[in-house]
Amino acid sequence: MSAHARLSPSASSRWMLCPGSVLLIERLIEEGLIVEDRSSEAAAEGTAAHELRAECLDLGLEPHDFIGQTIRADGMAFEVTEEMCDHLQTGIDWVREQAGDPIIEARVSLDRWLPGQFGTLDCGFDHDGLLTINDLKYGLGKVSADENRQLRIYALGFYDLMKRPVETVRLVIDQPRAGGLKIWSCPLSELLEFGEEVRAAGKLALSPDAPLVAGETQCQWCPVKDTSRGCAAYDKFCEDIFCGAFDDLDADPEFVEPETMEPERRWYIITHTKMAKSWLDQLYEASLTAAQAGKPDPGSKLVTGNEGDRFYTDPQAAEEILVAAVGDDDAFGPRKLKSPKQAEDMLKPKRKRRGNPEAWESLCEIINRPPGKAKVVPISEDGEPATPFADMFDELL
Numbered sequence: 001m002s003a004h005a006r007l008s009p010s011a012s013s014r015w016m017l018c019p020g021s022v023l024l025i026e027r028l029i030e031e032g033l034i035v036e037d038r039s040s041e042a043a044a045e046g047t048a049a050h051e052l053r054a055e056c057l058d059l060g061l062e063p064h065d066f067i068g069q070t071i072r073a074d075g076m077a078f079e080v081t082e083e084m085c086d087h088l089q090t091g092i093d094w095v096r097e098q099a100g101d102p103i104i105e106a107r108v109s110l111d112r113w114l115p116g117q118f119g120t121l122d123c124g125f126d127h128d129g130l131l132t133i134n135d136l137k138y139g140l141g142k143v144s145a146d147e148n149r150q151l152r153i154y155a156l157g158f159y160d161l162m163k164r165p166v167e168t169v170r171l172v173i174d175q176p177r178a179g180g181l182k183i184w185s186c187p188l189s190e191l192l193e194f195g196e197e198v199r200a201a202g203k204l205a206l207s208p209d210a211p212l213v214a215g216e217t218q219c220q221w222c223p224v225k226d227t228s229r230g231c232a233a234y235d236k237f238c239e240d241i242f243c244g245a246f247d248d249l250d251a252d253p254e255f256v257e258p259e260t261m262e263p264e265r266r267w268y269i270i271t272h273t274k275m276a277k278s279w280l281d282q283l284y285e286a287s288l289t290a291a292q293a294g295k296p297d298p299g300s301k302l303v304t305g306n307e308g309d310r311f312y313t314d315p316q317a318a319e320e321i322l323v324a325a326v327g328d329d330d331a332f333g334p335r336k337l338k339s340p341k342q343a344e345d346m347l348k349p350k351r352k353r354r355g356n357p358e359a360w361e362s363l364c365e366i367i368n369r370p371p372g373k374a375k376v377v378p379i380s381e382d383g384e385p386a387t388p389f390a391d392m393f394d395e396l397l
Helices: 009-015 021-030 043-060 082-097 149-162 188-205 232-241 263-271 274-290 315-326 338-345 359-365 389-396
Strands: 070-073 076-077 103-111 118-129 130-136 168-176 180-187 302-306 374-377
Touching: 009 021, 009 149, 009 188, 021 188, 043 070, 043 076, 043 103, 043 118, 043 130, 082 130, 082 168, 082 180, 103 149, 118 149, 130 149, 130 374, 149 168, 149 188, 168 188, 180 188, 232 274, 263 302, 274 302, 274 374, 315 338, 315 359, 338 359
Parallel strands: 130 168
Antiparallel strands: 070 076, 103 118, 118 130, 168 180, 302 374
């Protein structure tokens, strides 16, 4: 059996809502456009918190027993702090207060609904007809327990594993940094109905003609939209948010007045603002990349943006120059040495003010500023065209 489930419970909100994403992602992994198992620091920290929590529940220890120790996860190291322990303690105490012996880090088979698939739940226990799935979410993004697909799939596998009479299924999300404990329950019959939805969605997801269906939930963490390959369904979905305002490229966009827009449509756009903004950012980056390659989009050009803020290359020398020139009181702002701009206002000769040209000249020798970043602007806008990256390499040949 492979180390990873093709239809993992943790990704169920993607593959159940967008069945075509499964085979597409697998193909892009083979092509090297998506890196499998790439972890962020936040995800690695969550893994470390999971390991600490599991150790405590499995061995009957307290999180604070581990303060100062280091947990390694996904190639990163995390120190167990008092803050992390405080976050985990409430959820651990809740599990210990429940009836029934918890099973920790249980791997459950999903064969009954998804042949060959499996999942690993954080904690599960059943007692007197009540089956409970308890899952830690250590991140800051709020997650709801209500009809949570991932936990319901875990519940299906756990129910099949325990093989005991169940009347009620309870899903519990422990999210100590974003709302605490969240609980949702349903009768077993409702869970088994959901199991049939899972069965149908899984079968469709592994078929070659599975459709790509874009949406806020399924696209949020999908890696396809961030690749050079992109996703046509995602692009079309985002285009439709703008109500056809860009259909006529020879005219200025015409947006519907917010006051006259259908309330349902208005709220739909509001709830998808984050998704639309992310797409617009990707459009700009694609346009910038094309311009840097010497192929700007029609009507655009590549220019050098404004320079960054000036900074001292040698703060200690700058402090000595300023203090010698204007004294301690004037050399410093409320908490730190005055900036190059503030120093210029004090020292540089201006109109009838003599200033201190010698000190300003000395200071200028240790002031630097980042170059302006390339940006794409309308071709009619002021500014000399910048040299595309492709042309820079040509000059070296």
